[in-house]
Structure formats: C-alpha cells, structure tokens
Amino acid sequence: MPKAQETVLEIDLKSLEHNYRFLRTKLNPSTKFLSVVKAFAYGSDADQIALKLQELGTDYFAVAYVKEGVALRKAGITKPILVLHPQAVNFERLIEFQLEPSLYAFGILNQFMALLIQKKINRYPVHIKFNTGLNRLGFGEKDLESLFQLLQNQDNLEIVSLFSHLAATEDPQEEVFTKNQIALFEKISVEVANRLKIQPIRHILNTSGILNYSEAQYDMVRSGIGLYGYGNEAKFDAELKPIATLKTIISQIHHLSPNDTVGYNRAYVSKSPRVSATLPIGHADGIGRQYGKGKTFVLVNGQMAPIIGNVCMDMIMIDITDIPSKEGDEVVIFGPQLSAHDVAKTANTISYELITGISQRVKRIYTP
Numbered sequence: 001m002p003k004a005q006e007t008v009l010e011i012d013l014k015s016l017e018h019n020y021r022f023l024r025t026k027l028n029p030s031t032k033f034l035s036v037v038k039a040f041a042y043g044s045d046a047d048q049i050a051l052k053l054q055e056l057g058t059d060y061f062a063v064a065y066v067k068e069g070v071a072l073r074k075a076g077i078t079k080p081i082l083v084l085h086p087q088a089v090n091f092e093r094l095i096e097f098q099l100e101p102s103l104y105a106f107g108i109l110n111q112f113m114a115l116l117i118q119k120k121i122n123r124y125p126v127h128i129k130f131n132t133g134l135n136r137l138g139f140g141e142k143d144l145e146s147l148f149q150l151l152q153n154q155d156n157l158e159i160v161s162l163f164s165h166l167a168a169t170e171d172p173q174e175e176v177f178t179k180n181q182i183a184l185f186e187k188i189s190v191e192v193a194n195r196l197k198i199q200p201i202r203h204i205l206n207t208s209g210i211l212n213y214s215e216a217q218y219d220m221v222r223s224g225i226g227l228y229g230y231g232n233e234a235k236f237d238a239e240l241k242p243i244a245t246l247k248t249i250i251s252q253i254h255h256l257s258p259n260d261t262v263g264y265n266r267a268y269v270s271k272s273p274r275v276s277a278t279l280p281i282g283h284a285d286g287i288g289r290q291y292g293k294g295k296t297f298v299l300v301n302g303q304m305a306p307i308i309g310n311v312c313m314d315m316i317m318i319d320i321t322d323i324p325s326k327e328g329d330e331v332v333i334f335g336p337q338l339s340a341h342d343v344a345k346t347a348n349t350i351s352y353e354l355i356t357g358i359s360q361r362v363k364r365i366y367t368p
C-alpha cells in the first residue's frame, strides 16, 4: 500500500478472508455462515465486503434495514439477505428486491401477511425472531399459542428460520444467563418446529457466541465484528486481523511557546515549548469530541502522539514534540498496529461504535 496522501480507510480483503476462515474453523463444516454486513459492513464498505464474502462462500447475509439490502442487490449480491429490523413502510421494496424479513412481533407479522395476501404471493421466505432475554426484538414464549394460530394453515409465509440473539456472549460472568437464553431458545424452537411441522434453520450465535459457545451453533451462526477483525477478548483479537486501517497525514506543524493554546475554546495550553501537528480528520469523519483533550493517542512514525485540545469538525491536533516527523507524514488512527478496541476504550466505548462511525466522507481503498 503506498503512503497515505489524505485521510483514507484502507481495507485489506486478505484479512477479511483470514477472519472468515478462522471463524469457520470453530464450526462444523455443515453449519451455515451468515455474514452481518449492516451499517456499511461495520463502517468499512458493504458492497466490496459482501462481494468478497459471497466469493468466499458465505451462505447468508444480514443487514438491519431494507435500504441496506437493496444496495447489496444492486451491487450484485445474489445470496439470501435477512433484514433484521424491517419497517412496514418498506415492505414493497423488500419484496421487489427479494429480501427476507425478520418478523419479531404481531404488528409487523400481520402487516406483512396482509401485503402477501393482497399481492397473491405464496411461500415468501421469512425468519421468526424470539426474545430470550435481550428484551429488544422478538416474540416471547407467552406468544406461542397466538403465533401458532396465525402460522398454521397458511401458505403465504415460508418459515426459513427461527432465531434469537444473545445479550452477553463476550462476558464470562454472564455464562449462566447466556446458557439460560440458549436453553429457552432450544425449548421454543423445538416447540415451534413440532407444532408447525417445519424443519427451519435455527441460529442464535453472534461472533463472541461462536468463540465461546460453539456448542450452540445449531444450523447457522451470524458474525459481524469477527469478520472485521475484532474478537471482544484479547485471546481472540490475537487470532483475528483488523481489516481496516484509518490513516491520515500531517497537514501542518506548529512550534508552540509556553502558554500558547491550541484549538477551539483554547482547551489545550502548552506548559513548555511543544510541537503540534494538525491532521485533516475530525468529528465529521467519525472521530468524536470524546477522543480529544489528551485521552486518545494516534501513531506517528510508530510512536504514540496524544490528541490535544478539542476535536474540530474537520481537524484534530496532536502533540509530536518528541517524535521526529514532518508535514506530509502518515498518521495511523486505528488498524492492525493500533487496535480500534483500545482506541475506543480511551473514550469509554467499544470497537463497534468507533468503526461503524467512520463517515462516508472518508475515502475507502482496497488491497485485494
């Protein structure tokens, strides 16, 4: 990769392949793999990532919203696409682009059924979601009888899968809670399959679930963060490769005298002669103000430089006093050399938020 000449997000498709293959080693060969590519493939680039995963043999894709699924179809994705959180207003488009809805409550289920009846569509593939303790989306155990009434003796829906989502797979202290969620899913899914006389795909594990509870892999698993190179635990981070490197350059260097201040609201005051560098990346690019005022470091020629003062919309300033560097030098914000997990932690958040927040203004480039 040539040196950066502006702010770029470099995406290494070989690392994506490595992560996909690593996660697969945790699974039985027959277990299907659903790649979660919502939110622009966790802030990287949904089209390129999904095309690569399709080539690698992923069985399924998932996105959060219909719009994201439509974009994947337009990019050439032909594998089935599960829409995790569809809204009824987008059902026509969902059908037009052969996307498969997660149906998680009676309201949305009835609306979807009514549309299929109106359009005289039979056996449309859908996924039924159950709430086993996350209390976010899903039918509960108490809903089962009413659900059977609706789903028996109808021909509009084909129930492709039954699934649930776990709340704390990365947290060993929540093992009992997680196992209870899995047990409840087992009970509900067996009952639904028996009563409706169907043999659906069953799935409950996310990335940390694959890594910590592979015994509950059922017929399919759903992975997002692991594909992008983060395992939520040091021992798994060591095996995975972050696929994206956020890089920028030094635009200008300033030599500060004692009591000079840097940036808006004069939030940084130099106590001694210091050297600062200004970088063309700011909160509009996804590096929020919470990373400012000395909390977070970036890498300049392999050395750590703190972000000083307030993060601006289009710029940040860093302290490079002890780092040999010049205008135009490359700066790494996160990547394999500086984990997004560690950077996110400096601002009390998680890798997911940092990487999905890199705005569309930042240019994406690829190594094949």
Ligand SMILES: *Cc1c(COP(=O)(O)O)cnc(C)c1O
Binding pocket: 036, 084, 165, 205, 206, 207, 208, 222, 223, 224, 225, 226
């Ligand atoms: C986002 C999401 C996933 C992916 O979780 P990771 O921790 O990124 O692997 C899986 N399932 C559902 C329902 C999700 O919303």
